[in-house]
Every structure is written in C-alpha cells, then in structure tokens.
Amino acid sequence: xxxxxPVMKSFAGFYKSIKRFPVTLLLSLSIAIxxxxxxxxxxxxxxxxxxxxxxxxxxxxxxxxxxxxxxxKLLFEKYTRISIIAKMLICIIASGxxxxxxxxxxxxxxxxxxxRYIGLSxxxxxxxxxxxxxxxxxxxxxxxxxxxTRFFITCIYSAVLFLGLAAILFTIDKLLGITVRSSIYYYxxxxxxxxxxxxFFLAGIPEYNENIEDYPYPNYLRILLLYIVIPLVxxxxxxxxxxxxxxxITWKWPVGLVSHLVIWxxxxxxxxxxxxxxxxxxxxxxxxxxxxxxxxLPVLVMMFISMGIRINAYGITENRYYVIVLGxxxxxxxxxxxxxxxxxxxIILTSLSxxxxxSVFGPLxxxxxxxxxxxxxxxxxxxxxxxxxxxxxxAKSNISxxxxxxISEILRYFEQNHSLSDVKYLDKNFKLSDMEKVFGxxxxxxxxxxxxxxxxxxxxxxxxxxxxxxxxxFFDFRMVKEQTELDRLKVQYNYETAxxxxxxxDEMIYTIELSRFLDELRKKYPESGAVDEExxxxxxxxxxxxxxxIFSYIGGTEIQPGKGTRVQGADFYILVKEx
Numbered sequence: 001x002x003x004x005x006p007v008m009k010s011f012a013g014f015y016k017s018i019k020r021f022p023v024t025l026l027l028s029l030s031i032a033i034x035x036x037x038x039x040x041x042x043x044x045x046x047x048x049x050x051x052x053x054x055x056x057x058x059x060x061x062x063x064x065x066x067x068x069x070x071x072x073k074l075l076f077e078k079y080t081r082i083s084i085i086a087k088m089l090i091c092i093i094a095s096g097x098x099x100x101x102x103x104x105x106x107x108x109x110x111x112x113x114x115x116r117y118i119g120l121s122x123x124x125x126x127x128x129x130x131x132x133x134x135x136x137x138x139x140x141x142x143x144x145x146x147x148x149t150r151f152f153i154t155c156i157y158s159a160v161l162f163l164g165l166a167a168i169l170f171t172i173d174k175l176l177g178i179t180v181r182s183s184i185y186y187y188x189x190x191x192x193x194x195x196x197x198x199x200f201f202l203a204g205i206p207e208y209n210e211n212i213e214d215y216p217y218p219n220y221l222r223i224l225l226l227y228i229v230i231p232l233v234x235x236x237x238x239x240x241x242x243x244x245x246x247x248x249i250t251w252k253w254p255v256g257l258v259s260h261l262v263i264w265x266x267x268x269x270x271x272x273x274x275x276x277x278x279x280x281x282x283x284x285x286x287x288x289x290x291x292x293x294x295x296x297l298p299v300l301v302m303m304f305i306s307m308g309i310r311i312n313a314y315g316i317t318e319n320r321y322y323v324i325v326l327g328x329x330x331x332x333x334x335x336x337x338x339x340x341x342x343x344x345x346x347i348i349l350t351s352l353s354x355x356x357x358x359s360v361f362g363p364l365x366x367x368x369x370x371x372x373x374x375x376x377x378x379x380x381x382x383x384x385x386x387x388x389x390x391x392x393x394x395a396k397s398n399i400s401x402x403x404x405x406x407i408s409e410i411l412r413y414f415e416q417n418h419s420l421s422d423v424k425y426l427d428k429n430f431k432l433s434d435m436e437k438v439f440g441x442x443x444x445x446x447x448x449x450x451x452x453x454x455x456x457x458x459x460x461x462x463x464x465x466x467x468x469x470x471x472x473x474f475f476d477f478r479m480v481k482e483q484t485e486l487d488r489l490k491v492q493y494n495y496e497t498a499x500x501x502x503x504x505x506d507e508m509i510y511t512i513e514l515s516r517f518l519d520e521l522r523k524k525y526p527e528s529g530a531v532d533e534e535x536x537x538x539x540x541x542x543x544x545x546x547x548x549x550i551f552s553y554i555g556g557t558e559i560q561p562g563k564g565t566r567v568q569g570a571d572f573y574i575l576v577k578e579x
Contacts, residue, residue, distance in 0.1 A: 017203035023069045025198055027062050032194030034059045036187050043183070057109065060117060061102045067124035068094050074131045077208040111417050112367055115318065119360035126353035132208055133346050139212040140346050141278045146215055150204035158197040162189050217278060225276050230288055233269060237292070240265075240299050247302065259310075262303040263323050266296060266330040273337055274345055293334040300331050313483070315410075316373035318417065321366040322359065329355050367418065375424045378410045382425075387439070393425050395440030402501065402508040408444040411435070455565065456528045456555025457521050459536040466550065471575040478552065478571040489576065498556070498567035502545060502576065509544035514567045517549065518556055522565060528555070541579075548575040 018025055038055035045051060072094060076087060106113055129147065133140045165188050173180040206212060240262065269292065279285045307324055316324075333348055359366055382388045385399045411432060414423050421428045426438070435443040468474055475484055475491050483492045490503040502510040517538045525531055538549040549572050556567040 014199050014203060017199045020205075021070065021073060021202045024066055024073070024202065027065050027069060028194045028198035031059050031062045032190040034062065035190050039183055039186065053109065057102060057106050060106060060109075061098050064101065064117070064121060064124070065094075065098055067121060067128050068098070070128045071124060071131055074128065074208070078132060078134065111318075115366070116360040119356050123353045123356040126349050126356070130346050130349040130353070132206075139278075140344075140349070141274060142212045142215050142217070143206065144349075145218065145221065145275065146204070146206060146212070149218060149221075150201055153204075154197050154201040157200060158192055161196060162192045165192065221275070222279065225272065226279070226282060226284070229272060230276075230284070233265075233272060233292075234288075236265060237295060237299070244299060244302050258306045259303045259323050259327075262299055263327050263330065266300060266303075266334070267326060269296065270330055270333050270337075270348065274348055277345060289337065293338040296334055297331065300327060300334070303327055311373075315377040316370050317413065318366040318370050321369055325355060325359050325366075371414075371418060371422050374410050374413055375422075378407065379424065381406055381410075388425070391425060393438055395438060397440040399441075400508055401511070402503075404441050405444055407439065408435070411443070412445075454528075454555065454557050454568075455518070455522055456553065456569075457518075457525060457531050457536070457551075458529075458553045459531060459533050459551070466573065468575055471546070471548065471577045473574075473576040473578075475574040475576070477574060489578075491574065491576075498570070500574075502547075504544070504578075510542055510547065512540060512547075514554065514570055515556065515565050517551070518554055518565045518567050521554070522558070544579055546577040546579065549573070550575070 034055055038052055038059065041049060041051045041055060072090060075090075076082060082090075105116060129144055130140060132143065166185055169180045169184060169188065172178050206215075243258075273289055273293070276285050277289065304324075304327060307320060307327070311320055311324075329352065333351070336343065336347065358364055362368070379388070381403050382393065385396060385403060387394045387396050387399070411420065411423065414420050415432065420426060420430050420432075423430075430438065432443045432445075435441065466474075473486055473489055475486070477484075477491075477493055483490065485491065488504050490506075492501045492503070493499075494501075498514040500512050500514065501508055520538075521531065521535065524535065536551040536554075538551070540547045540549075551570065551572040554567065554570040554572070556565045556569070558565050
C-alpha cells in the first residue's frame with residue numbers, strides 16, 4: 001500500500017494534466033510524430049527534399065502553438081465569465097494565426113525567420129508565466145520558482161527514463177540479436193519528451209485559485225542564491241569597476257568584449273533580484289536589492305559607450321541591436337528596482353515580453369533598424385568616394401581596398417540576412433556577380449576554410465625588455481582589442497579573419513593576414529608547442545612602413561592537410577617605422 005500511494009498519486013497527476021491541458025499535450029505528441037516523420041523522410045528521400053522542410057516547418061508551428069495554448073488556457077481559468085462563443089472565437093483566431101505564420105512568416109527557414117520565431121516563442125512563454133497574475137496580488141516570484149523547479153525535476157526524470165529505455169534497446173540489440181537502428185534512440189527521446197515530459201511538467205502547474213503564498217521558498221535555492229550566487233555577483237562587479245577605472249585612466253575604450261561581459265551579467269542580475277525579492281528575513285538581501293541596481297548603472301554606461309564605438313565603425317546589425325535593446329531594458333529595470341519602493345515584479349516579465357516582440361516585429365525591429373543602418377553606411381562610403389550622382393551608382397575601380405572590402409561586406413550582409421533588393425540604389429535583379437559592372441570592382445568573397453586539427457605555438461621568453469630601436473611606434477595586441485591609434489597611425493585587427501590593417505590619416509597603407517606567419521611556423525614545427533624566441537618574430541615592409549611582429553602566442557586550425565591554416569587566436573606586439 002505504501003508503494004502504491006506514490007504510483008496512484010502520479011497517475012492522478014497525469015490524469016489532471018490531460019484533463020486540464022488536452023490541446024497542449026496533443027500538440028506535444030504531434031510534434032514528436034512529425035519530427036519522427038521528418039527524420040524518416042530525410043533518410044528515405046534525402047535531406048534537401050521539399051517534404052523534409054515542410055515537416056520541419058509544421059513542427060515549428062506546432063511548437064509555437066504550445067505556449068499559445070497554455071496562455072489561452074490560463075486566461076480562461078482566470079476570467080471565468082468569458083462566454084463559450086468568445087472562447088471559441090479566441091481559439092479560432094489562435095488557429096488562424098498559426099496557419100498565417102506557417103504560410104507567410106515561416107514560408108522559408110533562414111536567419112530572419114528563425115530570429116522572429118525565437119523572439120515570439122520567448123515572449124509567449126513569458127506570457128504563460130505572468131498571465132495568472134494580471135490584476136492579482138503579487139506572488140509571481142514564488143510561482144515562477146515553482147514552475148522552474150518543476151521544469152528541472154521534469155528534465156531529471158525524463159533523462160532517467162530515456163537512459164533506461166535506451167539501455168533496454170541496447171540490450172535487445174546486443175544480446176538478442178535484434179537490430180535496433182540508431183535513429184530508434186532519437187525517436188525514443190522524442191516520444192519521452194512528447195508524452196512523459198510534457199504530461200509530468202503540466203501536472204505541476206498550480207491551479208489558478210491555489211494559494212501560492214503557502215508555497216515555501218526552497219531551501220536549496222535559498223542557500224544557492226544567498227551564499228554562492230550573490231557573493232560571486234558582487235566579486236564580478238568589483239572586477240568590472242576595476243576594469244572601468246583602468247579604461248578611464250588609460251582612456252582606451254574596448255569595442256567588442258566588454259559589451260558581452262556586461263550585458264549577460266546584468267540580465268542575470270535582474271533575474272537574481274527577481275528571485276530573491278521574496279526573501280524578507282535576510283538583511284543582506286535587502287542591502288543587495290537597495291544598492292546593487294544603482295552600482296551597476298555606471299557599468300552599463302560603459303557598455304553603451306563601447307557598443308557606440310563599434311556601431312560608429314561598422315553600423316548596426318541584428319546582433320548589436322539585440323545587445324543594445326537588452327541593455328536598455330536592463331537599465332530600465334535597474335532604475336525601476338532602485339526608485340520604485342512598492343513595486344510589482346510582474347512589470348519585469350511583462351516588459352521583457354513586450355521588448356521581445358518589438359525587437360523582431362515592426363518598424364523598430366532588429367531587421368528594419370539594421371537594414372536602415374547598413375544602407376546609411378553604404379551611402380556614406382559611396383558619397384565619400386564620389387560614387388553617387390542623382391541616386392545612381394557611378395562605377396569606380398580606384399577607391400581604397402578597405403572601402404572595396406567594406407562595400408562587399410555590406411552586400412554580403414544583405415544577401416545572407418535579408419535580400420539584395422533591400423539595398424538602396426540597386427536594381428531588383430542585381431546579383432553579386434554584377435558588382436564589377438555596377439560598382440567598378442569585383443565582389444571580394446571571404447574564404448571559409450574547412451576546419452582541421454588545431455595547431456598553436458608559444459614562447460615564454462618574451463617577458464623581458466623589448467628592443468624598439470629603429471622603429472617609431474609600439475602597439476600592444478596581447479589583450480583582446482580591435483583597434484588602437486597613435487598620432488597619425490591607426491591599427492585595426494579583425495579577430496574573425498585574422499587580418500591586420502594600418503591606416504595613416506584614414507588611408508590604408510599596410511595589410512597582412514596573420515595566417516602567413518602561422519603557415520611558416522607550421523612548416524618548421526609540424527606539431528604544436530613552445531618554440532625558439534627568434535622564430536616568433538616576423539618582419540615585413542612595403543613602400544610605406546616597416547613592421548616587426550613579436551608573438552608570444554599564435555594558434556589556429558589547418559584548412560586541409562597541406563593547404564594552409566586559419567588563425568583563431570594571437571597575442572603579439574607590433575613595431576612600426578614610417579618611411
């Protein structure tokens with residue numbers, strides 16, 4: 001009887017879940033079946049067969065229906081006076097929206113459509129969290145904790161169940177001689193998630209009238225947040241302030257790394273404050289909530305300046321847009337937490353849901369803003385080179401190599417993320433192969449190598465004094481930085497392409513790919529490791545400058561055996577002498 005009680009309780013929970021969320025569970029099972037069908041179609045018809053893409057799109061739209069169905073169900077539970085006709089109308093509109101989304105917003109799967117899909121899905125799941133607390137006293141923190149606790153327990157139970165089923169299949173295959181295809185393990189996982197995981201998780205969602213205040217704050221989470229996460233967050237903030245002070249003293253602003261270091265840390269801190277705000281009996285929590293949001297604001301200002309430098313140089317792209325928008329939201333939430341004494345934390349979730357929607361749909365979306373920014377950047381380059389007249393492009397071949405590269409990169413951005421028809425001044429039928437005819441120079445296509453084994457070289461002897469005699473300038477590229485300048489010279493290093501460029505009064509006078517140096521090292525040292533100091537020094541020159549590279553480390557991957565390398569990391573000094 002003691003053993004049967006938990007079993008009966010589990011079955012009762014499953015029954016309650018099926019009765020309460022039948023549409024959601026039907027969608028979950030259907031997704032598993034469609035993904036299995038997609039896998040079989042891919043095996044039998046080929047990966048690029050149209051049926052595979054159609055099935056994948058159907059699965060994506062069904063997955064979008066899960067948060068919609070959950071949100072509608074919770075909405076009906078909250079507002080019990082909604083008539084049957086109104087409920088049917090809402091369900092018809094939701095179904096019509098999914099059909100519209102499949103036909104027009106997910107008609108092709110690319111970066112833009114998937115970004116919209118992820119943003120909309122995220123927003124809908126946030127709605128699922130806050131809908132029960134619209135116009136309701138605020139216990140949303142405990143509700144969210146209960147939901148996420150149930151989610152992690154579901155993940156653990158599902159993993160154990162799948163591993164058990166996989167062990168059974170493996171035993172059948174190896175001991176009984178019955179062949180079990182490798183795809184069967186994948187199908188087993190899909191059915192485990194589609195049937196067990198969704199049913200078990202939904203069984204733990206609190207009823208609308210359930211008193212969340214009676215739910216005790218989990219002791220394990222309390223210990224984790226108070227004694228591990230908060231101290232780590234405070235130490236990290238101190239490090240950021242030290243780094244901030246260093247930037248102020250040297251007045252050298254980073255242009256890439258700091259924004260990502262700050263933005264995800266700040267977003268995590270908003271979530272942390274949300275979770276600990278229900279811990280009222282700890283003075284350190286009150287001190288943390290009172291002071292931390294104010295102390296992080298200067299660091300957020302530093303992040304915006306860093307992103308501004310990068311946007312000024314390269315314009316806005318979707319990724320930079322998301323960082324800026326998330327930074328604005330985090331800053332607004334920190335101000336809200338700092339100065340709103342009696343606050344409802346549902347504002348944090350509702351505002352995040354709205355921002356997520358606006359960032360992927362409408363005139364202020366990442367796509368609209370990015371296209372506008374890149375078009376302006378293209379216009380600025382062509383105006384500077386006198387390539388525009390009465391809104392028409394004038395072909396020119398004698399512009400700088402740097403501007404040719406920038407124009408090619410802008411057009412490549414539109415081709416990969418949007419459409420070349422979105423570019424100002426171009427005909428609708430323009431192709432990249434037409435560049436020489438339209439712009440006066442051919443399209444500069446970046447090489448994307450096949451990745452081979454990783455090779456790296458280092459020298460630990462470059463720690464003493466460095467002889468700079470015979471050179472005019474010294475640049476340190478040991479830390480991650482993309483640009484530094486002194487007097488008339490500006491040095492840019494692209495960590496993605498490993499190309500270094502030197503400009504004098506905005507005119508490019510030198511460029512080199514660091515893979516040239518890595519290739520020479522690989523010829524002398526076939527295997528990675530420490531090498532002689534003199535082999536880590538490379539000298540080059542042209543009619544404008546003489547350059548000496550002094551490497552402490554350089555590493556990368558070989559494209560193919562015997563076909564060169566691709567640099568993926570380097571720490572080095574540069575000595576420059578003008579001629």
